[in-house]
Amino acid sequence: MGAHVSVPMYRRSLPQRLRLEGRRCAACAAVHFPPLAVCPRCRGTELEPLPLSGRGVIEAVTEIAPAGAPPEFTDQVRADGGYFVAIVSLAEGPRITAQLTGFASLPPIGTPVEAVIRRLYVQEGVVRYGFKFRPRP
Numbered sequence: 001m002g003a004h005v006s007v008p009m010y011r012r013s014l015p016q017r018l019r020l021e022g023r024r025c026a027a028c029a030a031v032h033f034p035p036l037a038v039c040p041r042c043r044g045t046e047l048e049p050l051p052l053s054g055r056g057v058i059e060a061v062t063e064i065a066p067a068g069a070p071p072e073f074t075d076q077v078r079a080d081g082g083y084f085v086a087i088v089s090l091a092e093g094p095r096i097t098a099q100l101t102g103f104a105s106l107p108p109i110g111t112p113v114e115a116v117i118r119r120l121y122v123q124e125g126v127v128r129y130g131f132k133f134r135p136r137p
């Protein structure tokens with residue numbers, strides 16, 4: 001089962017997908033990604049946009065075998081085989097799940113990474129872009 005993201009929903013989420021825009025709660029300063037309308041920590045509703053640095057460290061990582069990839073990644077898997085997916089803890093606090101790029105083997109926990117924008121897949125005739133994480137020098 002893949003993730004279907006309609007074209008209008010994709011376009012509405014471009015700030016988070018291309019600028020890694022989260023939100024910071026004005027009441028308790030918690031940072032959330034993806035952006036939320038209500039702070040789950042304090043129930044505050046005043047959240048301001050906050051572009052995230054994209055810098056973080058790997059907290060967990062696994063390899064997705066070609067047969068286990070969601071259908072939207074069929075072309076990628078056909079070209080490159082399996083890929084790595086990690087949970088990355090960002091410097092600002094949020095944890096993000098995303099693909100890794102630029103790693104030849106499964107990296108250890110704690111590896112520093114940074115977000116980069118990459119072509120992800122085509123859905124409904126529209127090329128979808130989003131972030132992956134690459135090694136940070």
Ligand SMILES: [Zn+2]
Pocket residue numbers: 025026027028029030039040041042043044
């Ligand atoms: Zn809050």
